[in-house]
Amino acid sequence: xQRDEHPFFFTWSAxxxxxxxxxxxxxGAWFDTKDGERWLDFGSLSYQANLGHGQRRxxxxxxxxxxxxxxxVPSGLYPAKTALAKALLAKAPAGxxxxxxxxxxxxxxxxxxxxxxxxxxxxxxLSRYRSYHxxxxxxxxxxxxxxxxxLEPAMVGAVHVLDCxxxxxxxxALVVEGGGSAESIARTMELEGPRSIAAVFVEPVPxxxxxxxPPPGYWDALRASCxxxxxxxxxxxxxxxxxxLGTYYGFESLGSASPDLITVSKGITGGYAPLGxxxxxxxxxxxxxxxxxxxxxxFYGHPLGVAAGLEALRIYDEExxxxxxxxxxxxxxxxxxxxQDRHPATLPRTRSKGLLAALDIAGDDARFAAVxxxxxxxxxYVHPNKQARTIVIAPPLVSTESxxxxxxxxxxxxxxxx
Ligand SMILES: Cc1ncc(COP(=O)(O)O)c(C=O)c1O
Numbered sequence: 172x173q174r175d176e177h178p179f180f181f182t183w184s185a186x187x188x189x190x191x192x193x194x195x196x197x198x199g200a201w202f203d204t205k206d207g208e209r210w211l212d213f214g215s216l217s218y219q220a221n222l223g224h225g226q227r228r229x230x231x232x233x234x235x236x237x238x239x240x241x242x243x244v245p246s247g248l249y250p251a252k253t254a255l256a257k258a259l260l261a262k263a264p265a266g267x268x269x270x271x272x273x274x275x276x277x278x279x280x281x282x283x284x285x286x287x288x289x290x291x292x293x294x295x296x297l298s299r300y301r302s303y304h305x306x307x308x309x310x311x312x313x314x315x316x317x318x319x320x321x322l323e324p325a326m327v328g329a330v331h332v333l334d335c336x337x338x339x340x341x342x343x344a345l346v347v348e349g350g351g352s353a354e355s356i357a358r359t360m361e362l363e364g365p366r367s368i369a370a371v372f373v374e375p376v377p378x379x380x381x382x383x384x385p386p387p388g389y390w391d392a393l394r395a396s397c398x399x400x401x402x403x404x405x406x407x408x409x410x411x412x413x414x415x416l417g418t419y420y421g422f423e424s425l426g427s428a429s430p431d432l433i434t435v436s437k438g439i440t441g442g443y444a445p446l447g448x449x450x451x452x453x454x455x456x457x458x459x460x461x462x463x464x465x466x467x468x469x470f471y472g473h474p475l476g477v478a479a480g481l482e483a484l485r486i487y488d489e490e491x492x493x494x495x496x497x498x499x500x501x502x503x504x505x506x507x508x509x510x511q512d513r514h515p516a517t518l519p520r521t522r523s524k525g526l527l528a529a530l531d532i533a534g535d536d537a538r539f540a541a542v543x544x545x546x547x548x549x550x551x552y553v554h555p556n557k558q559a560r561t562i563v564i565a566p567p568l569v570s571t572e573s574x575x576x577x578x579x580x581x582x583x584x585x586x587x588x589x
Contacts, residue, residue: 183318197224200570202552210550213564213578215442218378218410218554222441222486223569229443229482236478245471252472255481259439259450262419262484264429269456271449271464272472276409276436277305279447280372283432284309285466286449287370287403290458295328295363297356297402298372301349301380301559302334304407313372316380317558330368332359336383338522338531341515343508348520349383353392360400370403370432371396375422378410379554381561382522382529385425394428403455406430409447410527413438413487414568417497417525424524431455441483446476492568500525502572503564506579514586526568529561530582536560538589545585551578 181189193205200212202224215221222229240249256270271286273279288294298304300315311319312326319325333351340346360368371393377383397404411421412435418424420433432455436447470476487493504523507530511518520531532539536557543555546562554563562582566575 199223199225200567200574208550210552211574211578211581212552213566214552214554215438215565215567216552217437217442218415218565219437219440219442221413221415221438221492221568222443222483223567226441226443226486228486229441229479232478232482233444233475236474240474243472243474245467245469247472249474251474251477251481255477255484258481258484259435259448263433263450264423266429266452266454267433267450268453269451269459271451271466272477273436273447273449273468274445274470274473274476275305275447276407276434277307277310277447278468279409279434279436279449280304280310280313280405280407281307282466283370283372283405283407283434283449284313286432286451286455286464287405289462289465290455291369291401291403293367293369295330295368296370296372297330297332297359297363297368299334299351299377300331301383302372302374302377302407303379304372304374305409330359330363332356334377334380334383335385335389336377336522337386338520339508339511340520341511341518343512346520347386353389353396356393357396357399360396360402366400366402368400368402370405372405372407374407374409375411375425376416376524376527378415378527378565379556379563381531381556381559382524382527382563384522384524388426390422390425391428394426394430397431403431404428405432405434407434409434409436410565412436413483414493414496415525415527415565417493417500419493439483440476440479441486443483444476444479446473446480487568490569496526496568499566499568499570499572499575502575503528503566506575510579510583510586513583517586517589526570527563527565529556529563531559531561534560541589542585545589546582549581549585551581551585 298313302315304310304314312329334349335351408420433450539560
């Protein structure tokens with residue numbers, strides 16, 4: 172029996188309050204919906220559409236793969252799988268030698284958790300409060316934001332620490348916020364018991380929680396604390412990766428330290444097929460030469476995702492999109508600063524890194540809801556985070572300067588009117 176018009180669940184929503192969107196197509200930074208509206212995508216949909224809309228090359232690569240091979244086994248060998256693993260590792264810091272394929276970001280984090288536990292023999296993790304690492308129970312347990320508490324207990328040993336980030340105030344001064352610091356992480360690791368944490372999981376720059384850019388030195392200090400406790404450092408680059416922060420995986424923009432594991436998804440295919448991966452440094456990977464890797468998935472390295480990923484990586488390179496993100500990021504930072512300085516009472520704090528940015532909105536929930544609605548009415552697609560009262564933006568890397576100018580003009584009109 173069909174219960175109502177939509178016989179499937181909408182995610183992260185009471186079903187009666189869901190706001191479905193019927194996307195019919197698009198080009199570049201723009202997409203169309205069935206009601207005839209044209210939206211400017213300032214969020215890269217769910218942060219995966221780094222390559223924008225209407226990428227024929229990826230659709231064609233998937234079609235070609237359909238003609239060649241679709242059905243294989245997790246241990247299956249075929250050229251595109253090897254080529255993609257090599258291409259991913261080639262962009263990682265020196266010493267990364269193995270890839271574990273998944274179908275998405277949560278599964279990448281989940282398998283990074285397993286790898287860390289198997290290698291260290293420890294079960295505790297350390298992660299930050301204003302973070303999101305995925306919806307599966309392990310990934311949710313280490314996430315810090317509002318999505319976790321309702322499902323607890325999730326996983327024993329998931330320790331959380333306060334955040335540490337720099338915000339711009341009107342006029343341009345930077346303030347460090349969040350209550351945490353690199354020192355407090357080092358102290359927490361001591362207090363939890365020296366050498367007791369399997370891994371520290373961090374989004375280099377937490378995304379949906381408000382583009383929380385850590386102060387200079389934080390990332391490298393984190394590495395030093397992990398080294399002191401023989402703890403693995405996992406960079407969750409599911410959202411930060413593939414140029415979003417103006418560097419390939421994201422953490423490169425924060426310091427010189429290299430993590431032990433890197434989790435990726437979203438931009439790996441530009442969103443055109445499901446795929447994720449864990450990139451593993453040789454100092455970790457070598458453990459599994461003689462020890463069983465207790466992890467696997469039926470659709471491990473499925474040809475559809477792999478074909479899409481391989482073509483996406485070629486596009487990032489051939490169109491020099493990571494450098495483009497860095498250049499466009501400077502323009503985003505300028506536009507945000509100008510907006511904030513024009514509306515200091517409404518925008519007390521802003522942050523940006525590459526093509527990821529956030530505008531904190533002053534006032535109560537009702538005012539925040541009014542801003543979010545007005546942006547939607549203006550057909551600008553952004554990510555309102557009502558818990559943090561911040562609007563997160565993440566335009567596709569293929570956006571033009573005029574797309575960005577148009578988006579900021581729409582934001583400017585909304586801010587001026589509320
Ligand atoms: C940093 C981070 N990690 C993990 C995930 C989970 O990825 P997925 O939704 O593909 O499972 C997300 C999703 O937004 C994310 O932003």
